[in-house]
Amino acid sequence: MSHTTRGHNMGKKAKKEGETPCKETFEPLPVEGKTPETVVLLLSSPEEDILAKACEAIHTFAEKGDENKVSLLGLGALEPLCKLISNNNRLVRRNAFMALGIMATNGEVKSALKKKDVIPSIIDKLSPEEDTVVHEFATLCLASLSVDFVCKVQIFDNKGLPPLIQLLSSLDPDVKNNSLEIIFNLVQDQKSRLAVHELGGIPPLLELLKSDFPAIQRLALKTLQNITTDADTCNTFREEQGFEKLMDTLSNTDFSDLHAETLQVVANCLSDSESLHLIHKDGGLTKLMEFVLTPKTFDIQSNAVKCIVRVAHNYENRKMLHEQNVEKVLIELLSVADISVQTATCQAVSVMSFHFASKDSFRDLGGIPAVVQLLNNESVVLKEAATQALSNLTHSNHLNASAVHEAGGHEVLVQQLYGSCLSTVANSAATLGNMAAQEDIRCSILSHGAIKAVVEPLKSTNTQLLVNTTRCLAVLACDTEAREELQGAGGLHPLVNLLRSYHKEVLHNACWAISVCANDLPAAVEMCKYGALEMLKEINQSVNRRSRFSELAMISLLNSNLSVKYSLMGHLASTDVIYDGFYDAGKALAGQRILTLEEMCKQPVNKHRPIIVVNTAAEETVETEERQSNASETDTSSKAERRTPRKKKEEDKRKDEPLPESPTEKPWSMTEDVSLQLLIKEAKESIIPLTDEREQWAALARLVSEAMGGEVEMEKLHEFPWVLHLSELKFQLQSNVVPIGLISKGIYCHRAFLFKCLADCIGLSCTLVRGEYNRAWNEVLLFNRNPSRKERPAQPCRYIVDLMHQPGNLLTPKTPAAVQYQNI
Structure with a gap:
C-alpha cells in the first residue's frame, strides 16, 4: 500500500450506514527466514501455514546439535512451542512436537522445560487418535523429563501410565522404545510398579521380549526386573507364562546378550513356591547350574548364582543342591576375579549354610579360608556378604568356628566392628559371638581388642546390630579382665541404656550381658549408678517386658552388690557373704536411686540416720592378713581374708587418683576400723575353737552384745542412748558414713549388722x-540332736538370735518371744 493511498484513506469520511464494504484481498507474500531469530518470531504468527513451517525449520535446526538447541532456548522458542503442541491444526501440532521433542534431549532445555506446566498437555496427546509422529516425539519429550523425580510424580498423577502402556503395542519401534523408557523410569518407585501390574502392563512387556531390537528387549527385561519384586506381580507374571518365556530366552543362544538381564528377572520370580515348582518341572535348575559352571560373562555368572540363592531358600532345594555338590562349585567361584560374582557366591554360601551338611562340606572343601580372605577386599558389599556367610557358617558349629580362627578371621572381624556398614558390623559381631563360645578362641579374640571394639556399636539404633553386639558381649565378658576392660572403655553406660529398649531380643541380650558383667563388684556398682536396678525393677513389673533374662540380671546385680540388695530387699541370705565396703544405707525409697558409698562419703554431714559400713582391713595390715590367708588350711577364715587384696587394690587405685578440684568436695576415703579388726581377731580366737554350734552362736551373740553396749532390758530400751551416740560419731568423723566397729551403743539393726559381719568373717552362716x-535380726540353722537316739533329723531348724535382751538366746520363729523381738 502506497503512502498516497494511506493518506487518502486517513482523510476519508465515515461511510454511511448500509453501504457495502470494499472486498479487497491481500496477495500471498512468500517469507524466507534466514536466521533462527526470525524463525522464532514466526512462532507467534496467527497463520497456521507459517507456524507449521517455522516449527519444521526449528526441528531441522535443533537436530544439528546441542549448541543449536541451547541457542533456540535463549531466543525464547520454548514458550511458544509448549503452546503450539496443543494447536488445533494437526500439522502445526505434529511439527511443534518434533521441535520440542528434539530440544528436550538437551540438559539445559530439559531443566527449563521442567519449570513449565507442559506434562499434562503432552500426556493429552498420547491418545490413539493422534499421529504416530506426535506419539514418537511426545514420548521422546517425556522420556527426557521422566528421569527427574518431580516429573515422574507429575506423569503418574496426570494418569500418564495408561496411555504409555497402550503405546507399548505401537507399530512404531521408536514409540515403543520411548514409552518403555518412561515406564522404566517410573517403576523405580513402588506405587508405579504396582500400577503397571494393575493396569495390565505385564502382557505387553512380555511381548516386547520378541522384539527385533535388542535395545527394546533389554529395556523390557530391566523393567520386568523392577516390577517383579512385588509378590502379586510375580503371580500375574507366572499366569501369563512369563517364567516359560524367560526360560525360552535363556535356552536361545541367539539371545546370549540378554541372558544376564533375563537371569535377574528369574531371580525375582523364584521368591515363591509356585515358581520353584516350575523351575523343577522344566529343568530350569539344570539350566541354571550350566550358567554357573560354564563361564561366559561375569554378569551372567553372578546373576545365575543369585538365582541359586533364591532357589536355596527352600529346604528341599538346599538338600537337592547339596546332593549336586553345589558347595564345590561355589568354592571355585569365590576365586573368580569379579566382585559381583564373589558377592553373589557369598550370599549363596550363607543360604546353603542353613543346611547342616553343607556347613561341613564348605569346611572340608577348604571354603572357609577363601571366605575369610574376602574380608580384606575394599568392596563394602562384598565384605557384608562375606561376614554374613561366616556368621551362618559358624552358627552352632564349633569346627567351623575353629576353622575361621585358624584362618585368622577373628582378627579381621574385630577390625570390622569399627566399620561404617551396619550390616557388616552386625555380621562380624554375630560371628565373633559364635566363635567366642570356645574359651581358647575367646581369649584370642579378646587379645585383639574386641571389648573396646564393641563399645561404639552398643550406642547404635540399628536393631540387628544391637541384637548381635549384646549377644557377642555376653559371651566375651566371661572373665574379670574382660569386664574390667569394658568398664574402662565406657561400655557399661550404653549397655545399661539398652534396658530402655522395647525390642524383645535386644532387651533379652542386654539383660544377659548385664548379668554376666554383674559378676564383678565394681561393674555392678557402676551399672547401679546408671540406674540399672531401677530400670530392671520396672521391667520385671511389666507383663510384656518381663522375662527370665531380666530376672536373672536383677538377681545378678543384687548378688554382686549386697549393699543395694539389702537396701532394696531387706534380706541377705546365709550365702550372701558381706565384704569390705558393704554398707547399710537404710531401706530404699521408691523411685529413688541408691547412692554408692563413694557418693555418700562425699556428702556433707546431715541429720539423717548414719550409713553403717564394713572395713575389715587396714592398709598396713593387708599384707599380713594376705599371708595368713595363704597359710590358712580352713575355708572359713580364707573366705573373708581373700577379699582383702581387692580392697588394697581399690585403695591403691584411689591414692593414685588426683584430688578433686573443688575445695568443698570431700575426697573419697574409708575410715580405718581398728575396733572391727580386733573384734574379728577375738571372734576367730574364741569362737572357732568351740565344737558345738549352739555354743558358737551364743558366744558370738555375747561378743556382739558386749561390743555394742551389753544387755538391754526391754522395758528400759527407750533409755538406751544410741541415737546421741551415733550423732556424736558423725560429728567426730565429719561424715555420714560410720564404721560398724566404732559403734559402742547399738540396737537391733546395728547388732544384727555386726553379727552378720563377724559370722561371715569366721565362716559361720547366717x-x-x-x-x-x-529392727533387724539374724536367722541361723541348727540341727537339734535327739537325746535318746542321738540322730540328726533330716531337716535343720531355724532360729532367731537374740542380741539385745538375752544375748545368745535362740528364739523359735513365730513364737511370742520371737515376734516381740522382731516388732515393736
Whole structure:
C-alpha cells in the first residue's frame, strides 16, 4: 500500500450506514527466514501455514546439535512451542512436537522445560487418535523429563501410565522404545510398579521380549526386573507364562546378550513356591547350574548364582543342591576375579549354610579360608556378604568356628566392628559371638581388642546390630579382665541404656550381658549408678517386658552388690557373704536411686540416720592378713581374708587418683576400723575353737552384745542412748558414713549388722533381715540332736538370735518371744 493511498484513506469520511464494504484481498507474500531469530518470531504468527513451517525449520535446526538447541532456548522458542503442541491444526501440532521433542534431549532445555506446566498437555496427546509422529516425539519429550523425580510424580498423577502402556503395542519401534523408557523410569518407585501390574502392563512387556531390537528387549527385561519384586506381580507374571518365556530366552543362544538381564528377572520370580515348582518341572535348575559352571560373562555368572540363592531358600532345594555338590562349585567361584560374582557366591554360601551338611562340606572343601580372605577386599558389599556367610557358617558349629580362627578371621572381624556398614558390623559381631563360645578362641579374640571394639556399636539404633553386639558381649565378658576392660572403655553406660529398649531380643541380650558383667563388684556398682536396678525393677513389673533374662540380671546385680540388695530387699541370705565396703544405707525409697558409698562419703554431714559400713582391713595390715590367708588350711577364715587384696587394690587405685578440684568436695576415703579388726581377731580366737554350734552362736551373740553396749532390758530400751551416740560419731568423723566397729551403743539393726559381719568373717552362716523401725535380726540353722537316739533329723531348724535382751538366746520363729523381738 502506497503512502498516497494511506493518506487518502486517513482523510476519508465515515461511510454511511448500509453501504457495502470494499472486498479487497491481500496477495500471498512468500517469507524466507534466514536466521533462527526470525524463525522464532514466526512462532507467534496467527497463520497456521507459517507456524507449521517455522516449527519444521526449528526441528531441522535443533537436530544439528546441542549448541543449536541451547541457542533456540535463549531466543525464547520454548514458550511458544509448549503452546503450539496443543494447536488445533494437526500439522502445526505434529511439527511443534518434533521441535520440542528434539530440544528436550538437551540438559539445559530439559531443566527449563521442567519449570513449565507442559506434562499434562503432552500426556493429552498420547491418545490413539493422534499421529504416530506426535506419539514418537511426545514420548521422546517425556522420556527426557521422566528421569527427574518431580516429573515422574507429575506423569503418574496426570494418569500418564495408561496411555504409555497402550503405546507399548505401537507399530512404531521408536514409540515403543520411548514409552518403555518412561515406564522404566517410573517403576523405580513402588506405587508405579504396582500400577503397571494393575493396569495390565505385564502382557505387553512380555511381548516386547520378541522384539527385533535388542535395545527394546533389554529395556523390557530391566523393567520386568523392577516390577517383579512385588509378590502379586510375580503371580500375574507366572499366569501369563512369563517364567516359560524367560526360560525360552535363556535356552536361545541367539539371545546370549540378554541372558544376564533375563537371569535377574528369574531371580525375582523364584521368591515363591509356585515358581520353584516350575523351575523343577522344566529343568530350569539344570539350566541354571550350566550358567554357573560354564563361564561366559561375569554378569551372567553372578546373576545365575543369585538365582541359586533364591532357589536355596527352600529346604528341599538346599538338600537337592547339596546332593549336586553345589558347595564345590561355589568354592571355585569365590576365586573368580569379579566382585559381583564373589558377592553373589557369598550370599549363596550363607543360604546353603542353613543346611547342616553343607556347613561341613564348605569346611572340608577348604571354603572357609577363601571366605575369610574376602574380608580384606575394599568392596563394602562384598565384605557384608562375606561376614554374613561366616556368621551362618559358624552358627552352632564349633569346627567351623575353629576353622575361621585358624584362618585368622577373628582378627579381621574385630577390625570390622569399627566399620561404617551396619550390616557388616552386625555380621562380624554375630560371628565373633559364635566363635567366642570356645574359651581358647575367646581369649584370642579378646587379645585383639574386641571389648573396646564393641563399645561404639552398643550406642547404635540399628536393631540387628544391637541384637548381635549384646549377644557377642555376653559371651566375651566371661572373665574379670574382660569386664574390667569394658568398664574402662565406657561400655557399661550404653549397655545399661539398652534396658530402655522395647525390642524383645535386644532387651533379652542386654539383660544377659548385664548379668554376666554383674559378676564383678565394681561393674555392678557402676551399672547401679546408671540406674540399672531401677530400670530392671520396672521391667520385671511389666507383663510384656518381663522375662527370665531380666530376672536373672536383677538377681545378678543384687548378688554382686549386697549393699543395694539389702537396701532394696531387706534380706541377705546365709550365702550372701558381706565384704569390705558393704554398707547399710537404710531401706530404699521408691523411685529413688541408691547412692554408692563413694557418693555418700562425699556428702556433707546431715541429720539423717548414719550409713553403717564394713572395713575389715587396714592398709598396713593387708599384707599380713594376705599371708595368713595363704597359710590358712580352713575355708572359713580364707573366705573373708581373700577379699582383702581387692580392697588394697581399690585403695591403691584411689591414692593414685588426683584430688578433686573443688575445695568443698570431700575426697573419697574409708575410715580405718581398728575396733572391727580386733573384734574379728577375738571372734576367730574364741569362737572357732568351740565344737558345738549352739555354743558358737551364743558366744558370738555375747561378743556382739558386749561390743555394742551389753544387755538391754526391754522395758528400759527407750533409755538406751544410741541415737546421741551415733550423732556424736558423725560429728567426730565429719561424715555420714560410720564404721560398724566404732559403734559402742547399738540396737537391733546395728547388732544384727555386726553379727552378720563377724559370722561371715569366721565362716559361720547366717542371714540378715531388716524389720520396721530400726529392727533387724539374724536367722541361723541348727540341727537339734535327739537325746535318746542321738540322730540328726533330716531337716535343720531355724532360729532367731537374740542380741539385745538375752544375748545368745535362740528364739523359735513365730513364737511370742520371737515376734516381740522382731516388732515393736
